[in-house]
Amino acid sequence: MVSKPSELEEEYIARMEYExxxxxxEEKHKKLAEEEKKRLKELHYMRCPKCGMELIEIDYKGIKVDKCSECEGLWLDAGELEAVSRLEKSGLDKLFSVFKK
Known part of the structure; x- marks a missing residue:
């Protein structure tokens, strides 16, 4: 004869099934979020945050400065502003002279 599970056992089984x-x-959502993040990165990579046009990357003394090909905005990645701030004034002037027309 098969015995019926007790109420506590039924609650436990239901709780375990829910978990x-x-x-x-949660794993499905995480995977979707990762795919969406990858898609957005591919869509926006090396694009100007202001106008969306392509960025041109210039390496100057180990600092990679990105300049927009359209609106001419200058963009720095994480840590690059600190590196620029350590340049002497003459080095900073030379950096910006690279971008003058």
């Missing part, structure tokens, strides 16, 4: 399904859904 299992919840974990599966």
């Amino acid at each position: 299992k399904r919840k974990k599966i859904e």
